[in-house]
Amino acid sequence: MALVPLPTLLIEPIVRQALLEDLGRAGDITTDAIAPPDCVARTLMVARQEGVVAGLDLAALAFRLVDPAIRFKLIIADGATVTRGATIAAIEGPARNILSTERVALNFLSRLSGIASATARLSAAVAHTKARIVCTRKTTPLLRAIEKYAVRAGGGANHRFGLDDAALIKDNHIAIAGGVAEAIRRVRASVGHLVKIEVEVDTLAQLEEALGVGVEAVLLDNMSIGELRQGVVMIDGRAISEASGRVTLETAPAIAETGVDLISVGWLTHSAPILDIGLDYDHP
Numbered sequence: 001m002a003l004v005p006l007p008t009l010l011i012e013p014i015v016r017q018a019l020l021e022d023l024g025r026a027g028d029i030t031t032d033a034i035a036p037p038d039c040v041a042r043t044l045m046v047a048r049q050e051g052v053v054a055g056l057d058l059a060a061l062a063f064r065l066v067d068p069a070i071r072f073k074l075i076i077a078d079g080a081t082v083t084r085g086a087t088i089a090a091i092e093g094p095a096r097n098i099l100s101t102e103r104v105a106l107n108f109l110s111r112l113s114g115i116a117s118a119t120a121r122l123s124a125a126v127a128h129t130k131a132r133i134v135c136t137r138k139t140t141p142l143l144r145a146i147e148k149y150a151v152r153a154g155g156g157a158n159h160r161f162g163l164d165d166a167a168l169i170k171d172n173h174i175a176i177a178g179g180v181a182e183a184i185r186r187v188r189a190s191v192g193h194l195v196k197i198e199v200e201v202d203t204l205a206q207l208e209e210a211l212g213v214g215v216e217a218v219l220l221d222n223m224s225i226g227e228l229r230q231g232v233v234m235i236d237g238r239a240i241s242e243a244s245g246r247v248t249l250e251t252a253p254a255i256a257e258t259g260v261d262l263i264s265v266g267w268l269t270h271s272a273p274i275l276d277i278g279l280d281y282d283h284p
Helices: 006-022 029-034 056-066 097-123 144-152 171-177 180-192 206-213 224-236 252-256
Strands: 040-047 073-074 088-095 132-134 168-170 197-201 217-221 240-244 263-264 277-283
Touching: 006 056, 006 097, 006 144, 029 073, 029 097, 040 097, 056 073, 056 088, 056 097, 088 097, 088 277, 097 144, 097 252, 097 277, 144 240, 168 180, 171 197, 180 197, 180 206, 197 206, 206 217, 206 224, 224 240, 224 252, 224 263, 252 263
Parallel strands: 132 263, 168 197, 197 217, 217 240, 240 263
Antiparallel strands: 040 088, 040 277, 073 088
């Protein structure tokens, strides 16, 4: 499926606020002192390591918001794999404004490319199975939309975006309701007919109880490989099966080989290392 860019209306407030944070109350006092107002520069965004790029629209928008005269030319697109030393984009225009925007643009691009790169590596590790890598709600506050976009850029898929677009019954919900079946019944009686219900289970006994009532998806949380295999057999296609807990590049293949449909990974959006990208001065 083709990667669909995020609407400018959605990303513009995020980028604008980041620029305001960085420019502060007096602007870039270092660059303003060094670069003459009429100085024109050409710079290149260059990958310092191999990975998958995401966030170019945010980087381009940052330069455009600071100075519409800056020309941002894409060399590659989001979702593309780059090697170390590859040029990602060329930026040309007033030197002052390019340098004043550099860090914000690179922060977005490096952060989102790091998420996309980690997702791509995990997706490749389970490519021999039917399992898909999905993210969670463990995202940076206020940056969920762009971080989940980066997961898609890396070949992964998105779990729910918030508390209101799907029902996910977790252990504390079950404790309050007094059991898995009762929690499912309460949610089923409350939500609309288009809302899907998923329940998180820690044991195969809880899974059996959930399947007895009926749900659209089951999250098999922190189960062993043997339990996951048995759980997939018990589900037998009656619900989407999702595995979570202790997922790494090393453990993902074995988890996927149990036959689960999805593997959810929180660290993709809360702990993925950045992709090192720099802005190099080319020539005036």
